[in-house]
Amino acid sequence: MSGRLVDDNPAFTAYAPNITPAGPVGSWSDADLARAIREGLRPDGTLIGPPMPIGLYRGLSDSDLAAIVAYLRTVPAVENTVPPSVYRIALPPSWGPPVDHVADVPAGQTIAYGAYLAGPVAHCMECHTPMTPQGPDHDNPGAGGMVFNGPWGESVAANLTPHPEGIARWSDADLARMITTGTRPDGTQMLPPMGYGYYAQAKPEDISAIILYLRALPPRPTPERP
Ligand code: HEC
Structure with a gap:
């Protein structure tokens, strides 16, 4: 889905960008896309704002992150231009230090x-x-x-x-x-x-x-x- 107004509140008006291969991410490398998802950082150095739950996604394991990127590459391309999100609050300079490696959490009843x-x-x-x-x-x-x-x-x-x-x-x-x-x-x-x-x-x-x-x-x- 693209062009979707996700949230309109006093702090921000957020639209979900087109993440099909026809959107901006189509020209990003897999590493760029992975960094955007897990660290909230676009290749141009700008920060992705809320409600993207970057604080949680920083804990995605390397293999789950790679699976998400691989899946997004298979989504059919949909042409759709989305308005930019507007943040009336100041975003932090970053969501934290770079995340280089997150190990898998073994599956089980734990x-x-x-x-x-x-x-x-x-x-x-x-x-x-x-x-x-x-x-x-x-x-x-x-x-x-x-x-x-x-x-x-x-x-x-x-x-x-x-x-x-x-x-x-x-x-x-x-x-x-x-x-x-x-x-x-x-x-x-x-x-x-x-x-x-x-x-x-x-x-x-x-x-x-x-x-x-x-x-x-x-x-x-x-x-x-x-
Ligand atoms: C995008 C936000 C969102 C996410 C993500 C979300 N929930 Fe919810 N959840 C809600 C909202 C809002 C309600 C209340 C819905 C209502 O009252 O009609 C709710 C209701 C519930 C309820 C009903 C409890 C009750 O006492 O009525 C349970 C159980 C629940 N969520 C569990 C989960 C679990 C487990 C997950 C993750 C697997 C999850 N939710 C993810 C927003 C979310």
């Missing part, structure tokens, strides 16, 4: 693998960790509360910590069904931008590793709305 999936791969924690003016609230990972406005109206990211206001209410089977179908045990359907349509394609054992990780988060109440 909290470490669940953390890798819920972070860099499926970026659950991008939406479900509260946002402060200084960035993600790392003291309250997964506590929810971030508000999303769009054509659907308003949705609020749920609390995914093992707190009574969070996932303590759900069994593992409930959670797996919620994550992959967007339907809660009471039959109500979740609103966008929760990405259950994508997570429906995840391997069941990957979903259980994510749940294992969520159950190990520090239990936190959902933050008060500002």
Whole structure:
């Protein structure tokens, strides 16, 4: 998809660029494209702004990053010119030092693998960790509360910590069904931008590793709305 208005808020108006081979990335090398995804840095030296979750993508393993680049090269070319994003906040000088090498996290039913999936791969924690003016609230990972406005109206990211206001209410089977179908045990359907349509394609054992990780988060109440 290209030309899509991703977010329009007081801080920025962000459009998702054309990342098919017909867009700017078509003339970039694989290394350029990999650096843009994992470090948020374009070949011309400019920084990619939010809501690209570069903080999470910095943890993508070399082999997963290479697979993403290889896949993007196979996407059909679509001609589409996209307006530039406008940032009314100052972007930092960089998202951090260069990332030269990230080792694979061995797949399995471990909290470490669940953390890798819920972070860099499926970026659950991008939406479900509260946002402060200084960035993600790392003291309250997964506590929810971030508000999303769009054509659907308003949705609020749920609390995914093992707190009574969070996932303590759900069994593992409930959670797996919620994550992959967007339907809660009471039959109500979740609103966008929760990405259950994508997570429906995840391997069941990957979903259980994510749940294992969520159950190990520090239990936190959902933050008060500002
Ligand atoms: C782009 C933002 C976004 C991402 C990424 C995301 N979510 Fe969500 N999620 C939401 C929003 C918003 C809601 C609330 C939807 C609603 O209330 O209609 C939600 C709801 C949920 C719920 C429902 C909980 C409840 O108590 O109702 C679960 C479970 C959940 N997400 C888990 C996950 C997991 C696990 C991942 C990663 C595999 C993930 N989410 C990725 C935005 C996101």
